[in-house]
Amino acid sequence: MNKLQQGTPAFRKANFALFAGGFITFSILYDVQPLMPIFSKEFHVSAATGSLTLSVTTFTLAVAMLITSSLSEAWGRKIIMAASLLLSSLLVIFTAFSSNFGSLLGFRVVQGVVLAGLPAIAMAYLGEEVEPKSLGVAMGIYISGNSIGGMAGRIITGAITDFFSWRIAMGSIGLISFILSIWFWRHLPNSKYFSPKPLKLKQLFTSLFRHLKDPALLCLYVIAFILMGSFVTLYNYIGFQLLNPPYNLSQTIVGWIFIVYLTGTFSSTWMGQLSDRLGQKNVLSMGLVMMISGAAITLASPLLVKIAGIALFTFGFFGSHSIASSWVGRRATSEKAQASSLYLFFYYSGSSLAGTTGGFFWTHFGWSGVIGFIVLLLLFAFPLTLRLAAIPAKMVQSK
Structure with missing residues (x-):
């Protein structure tokens, strides 16, 4: 049984899926950054308090990543990554309906925990499933999805907020992410070189x-x-x-x-x-x-x-x-x-x-x-x- 090789349909599917996964994760993580001045005005909070919409997410992400990688050793790579993306997409949509700043922060705290599923595992999946000569290309494509997602999340929310509102902007990010999450789930090849280990x-x-x-x-x-x-x-x-x-x-x-x-x-x-x-x-x-x-x-x-x-x-x-x-x-x-x-x-x-x-x-x-x-x-x-x-x-x- 051969590992994924550059130029094969399976390799392309895996790379497109993980590019989409990185795009989703980092667009959701950073979509609030250009909205901080709006949060400060709408919810009557200081700039420092408004920045918590990103800070609480990155902090819970940091903590959760220490655990999630170990969970994947027992439960499997793909199932945790797919669940992370689907749940994160739904959470963004729920966040758009936040009635006050407290509920907005609450959603963002949970968002960090759920988002940890992909970045903690994606590189391990690639290292196991892709042949060594093709790994550099595969890793580069995945990382480009991260950077482009972070950039696009900020640009998309900024533009849509200008024309409509921050709620519609975040809802749009959630909808786009959900569609891409389905793509990820359906097209990422199942692990063939992963062996479950006791937690x-x-x-x-x-x-x-x-x-x-x-x-x-x-x-x-x-x-x-x-x-x-x-x-x-x-x-x-x-x-x-x-x-x-x-x-x-x-x-x-x-x-x-x-x-x-x-x-x-x-x-x-x-x-x-x-x-x-x-x-x-x-x-x-x-x-x-x-x-x-x-x-x-x-x-x-x-x-x-x-x-x-x-x-x-x-x-x-x-x-x-x-x-x-x-x-x-x-x-x-x-x-x-x-x-x-x-x-x-x-x-x-x-x-x-x-x-x-x-x-x-x-x-x-x-x-x-x-x-x-x-x-x-x-x-x-x-x-x-x-x-x-x-x-x-x-x-x-x-x-």
């Missing part, structure tokens, strides 16, 4: 604790927190500034600013290749400098200059994230799935905690306060990067 949560937590005792991995986890925390903070509050004077942009235009995400498609590959020649420490430091420079440029008043700063910041983020996440894979010599899940836990925790904290700086100090907070976060990453480079390779093993 051993104790073993999971033991391995997680073991990784946390590795000083290099701990540095990488804190860097993940800093990177995602600063990234989400910038995008959470840029809409508040651009919707107000002197810019007075429409919700649609603000949503389209997220198209600069496409710079990440290039930077993650380019900086990954560059690290092979210049070293991971040097390229990660370069990415951090790009992020700080881009954030500082957004303090300029001209709109085009501000957008250029956002683009540079985004370029640096995706490149830095690719270096840090790949460094985790090289550092952990055993139980790599648990090491990666911890990286994602810190990554999304940064989104939740820093993303909401940024609202305090926006409320009290405006955009310059937000940028000051972001720059301060990123500066902490430099000594961690130097510490990483100083840790001897012989400490790599996780015992």
